[in-house]
Amino acid sequence: MIRFVDVHKSFGENHVLRGLNLEINRGETLVIIGQSGSGKSVLLKHMIGLLQPDRGQIYIDGVNVTELREEKELYAVRRKFAMLFQGAALFDSMTVAQNVSFGLERYTTFPQEKIEKIVTECLDRVGLRNVEHLMPFELSGGMKKRVGLARAIAYNPEIILYDEPSTGIDQIRANAINDLINKLKEELNVTSVVITHDMDSTFKVADRIAMLYQGTIIECGTPEEIQQSKNRIVHQFIHGHAEGPLENW
Amino acid sequence: MTDPNRFSFLFRFLTKAGEAGALFNQTFKNIFTKSWEKKNFLQQLEEIGVKSLPIVTITAAFGGLVFGLQIYIAFTRYVGHGSEAYSGPIISLGLSKELIPVFVGLMLAGRVGSSMAAEIGTMKITEQIDALFSLGADPNRFLVVPRTLACIVILPMLTLYGDFIGILSGFFYNIVLMGVNRHVYITNTLTYFEMWDVVSGLIKAVFFGVIIAIVGCWQGLSTEAGAEGVGKATTRAAVISSVLILIFNFFLSEFLPGSFTG
Numbered sequence: 001m002i003r004f005v006d007v008h009k010s011f012g013e014n015h016v017l018r019g020l021n022l023e024i025n026r027g028e029t030l031v032i033i034g035q036s037g038s039g040k041s042v043l044l045k046h047m048i049g050l051l052q053p054d055r056g057q058i059y060i061d062g063v064n065v066t067e068l069r070e071e072k073e074l075y076a077v078r079r080k081f082a083m084l085f086q087g088a089a090l091f092d093s094m095t096v097a098q099n100v101s102f103g104l105e106r107y108t109t110f111p112q113e114k115i116e117k118i119v120t121e122c123l124d125r126v127g128l129r130n131v132e133h134l135m136p137f138e139l140s141g142g143m144k145k146r147v148g149l150a151r152a153i154a155y156n157p158e159i160i161l162y163d164e165p166s167t168g169i170d171q172i173r174a175n176a177i178n179d180l181i182n183k184l185k186e187e188l189n190v191t192s193v194v195i196t197h198d199m200d201s202t203f204k205v206a207d208r209i210a211m212l213y214q215g216t217i218i219e220c221g222t223p224e225e226i227q228q229s230k231n232r233i234v235h236q237f238i239h240g241h242a243e244g245p246l247e248n249w
Numbered sequence: 250m251t252d253p254n255r256f257s258f259l260f261r262f263l264t265k266a267g268e269a270g271a272l273f274n275q276t277f278k279n280i281f282t283k284s285w286e287k288k289n290f291l292q293q294l295e296e297i298g299v300k301s302l303p304i305v306t307i308t309a310a311f312g313g314l315v316f317g318l319q320i321y322i323a324f325t326r327y328v329g330h331g332s333e334a335y336s337g338p339i340i341s342l343g344l345s346k347e348l349i350p351v352f353v354g355l356m357l358a359g360r361v362g363s364s365m366a367a368e369i370g371t372m373k374i375t376e377q378i379d380a381l382f383s384l385g386a387d388p389n390r391f392l393v394v395p396r397t398l399a400c401i402v403i404l405p406m407l408t409l410y411g412d413f414i415g416i417l418s419g420f421f422y423n424i425v426l427m428g429v430n431r432h433v434y435i436t437n438t439l440t441y442f443e444m445w446d447v448v449s450g451l452i453k454a455v456f457f458g459v460i461i462a463i464v465g466c467w468q469g470l471s472t473e474a475g476a477e478g479v480g481k482a483t484t485r486a487a488v489i490s491s492v493l494i495l496i497f498n499f500f501l502s503e504f505l506p507g508s509f510t511g
């Protein structure tokens with residue numbers, strides 16, 4: 001359902017994606033791992049169209065989105081996605097409720113009462129109650145992240161992109177988020193792409209794991225395959241050894 | 250022979266100007282196809298309009314006083330005592346055509362343009378612009394169009410209000426403080442001061458409004474590199490729009506007809 005073919009992306013001199021190929025199937029959870037600064041967030045932003053590749057193609061449900069120019073078509077592609085941003089990216093001039101209902105108001109024609117009901121439900125799913133009227137600056141970092149998650153799942157997207165969903169959140173709640181990702185997959189057949197540095201949660205949610213290194217996916221496979229990988233870089237990364245081919249500084 | 254830095258400066262300048270031009274195009278396309286968010290427009294009207302009243306009042310009042318003062322001196326010196334009563338239309342014309350629109354433009358460039366850049370710039374670096382996009386809201390329609398329209402509406406209104414305050418202050422300086430002949434001053438003003446003098450100032454104000462909003466939003470949207478970037482964008486928005494206002498002001502004065510009857 002999502003396919004990257006030979007995707008290149010540079011920022012000035014910084015060649016971040018270097019001929020990246022990747023395929024994500026409907027209804028699966030793919031976890032992307034890789035060092036800090038390797039381009040995981042950049043990769044995610046290409047899926048939803050926030051960044052355009054310099055070269056290569058990106059197919060969403062068979063459509064080459066890099067060739068789409070019509071606003072309507074681009075909008076229809078975007079409607080399929082939801083994204084949880086690394087820094088939550090809550091709108092700081094709006095209340096929590098307004099944040100969570102933002103996508104619903106634009107992507108659906110639901111009446112106001114229904115929207116309010118969904119907002120409460122979604123906040124409840126991420127373990128937040130009675131926060132609707134609060135402003136983002138009144139929330140803790142982890143709460144912001146969870147409001148961002150509620151905002152992302154609110155309008156029933158087909159594909160959810162999670163940029164480090166559990167970073168800055170305590171272990172118990174991080175596990176609750178893992179459960180939520182799994183539940184969305186089972187109940188609604190959501191396709192998920194998860195970026196995480198947390199190996200524990202990687203193995204709890206992943207159907208497949210892909211490792212990004214020097215601008216390409218150097219290995220992609222089931223958790224078992226990755227765990228038994230012969231690739232020394234992958235091995236070092238998932239076991240977190242300081243010694244090995246990856247520079248540790 | 251060729252200094253590469255010079256060309257890279259030119260290249261950067263052209264790229265930047267191109268960006269601002271593209272934003273301008275996009276914004277007006279959205280305005281004319283009426284696709285934008287109305288709620289934000291009303292919010293901006295208050296933010297830009299109502300909250301600018303105090304600063305416009307003060308600027309216009311002192312602008313009117315000092316202009317009245319200098320014209321008084323000029324008449325006394327070059328034409329002679331008693332001639333000051335004829336200065337009424339000059340003061341009113343100078344204020345409504347030049348000083349008040351420019352003052353209002355510059356004040357709002359500082360107050361409104363820079364705060365647009367700061368707000369949108371912060372949204373940019375915290376990925377809120379990306380979030381808008383991913384949630385189905387077009388940042389141009391959601392942020393830029395409402396601000397531009399609000400400026401287009403507000404700038405002429407504030408200018409008209411400033412004209413009133415400024416002309417009154419000029420009157421106050423000459424008649425009340427300097428004891429100029431009130432009857433002659435008023436008759437002269439009513440005879441020679443035209444509706445067009447006010448209207449052409451308001452036309453300028455519309456242009457200034459567009460400049461302030463587009464430059465402010467453009468700087469905000471092109472913010473990079475963290476909090477420092479926001480600071481830079483804020484300053485740049487104020488400086489660039491102020492300079493553009495002064496440049497446009499000259500050309501508008503040059504090309505708008507000086508008078509509608511003549």
Ligand SMILES: Nc1ncnc2c1ncn2[C@@H]1O[C@H](COP(=O)(O)OP(=O)(O)OP(=O)(O)O)[C@@H](O)[C@H]1O
Pocket residue numbers: 011014016034035036037038039040041042043086
């Ligand atoms: N908008 C941008 N402009 C310029 N450079 C960028 C931009 N976005 C990302 N980069 C650069 O691309 C590289 C990859 O960034 P990215 O945010 O994807 O890393 P990451 O793998 O998500 O790291 P982390 O795990 O720390 O979040 C970095 O070197 C970064 O500086």
Ligand SMILES: [Mg+2]
Pocket residue numbers: 040041042086163
């Ligand atoms: Mg990242």
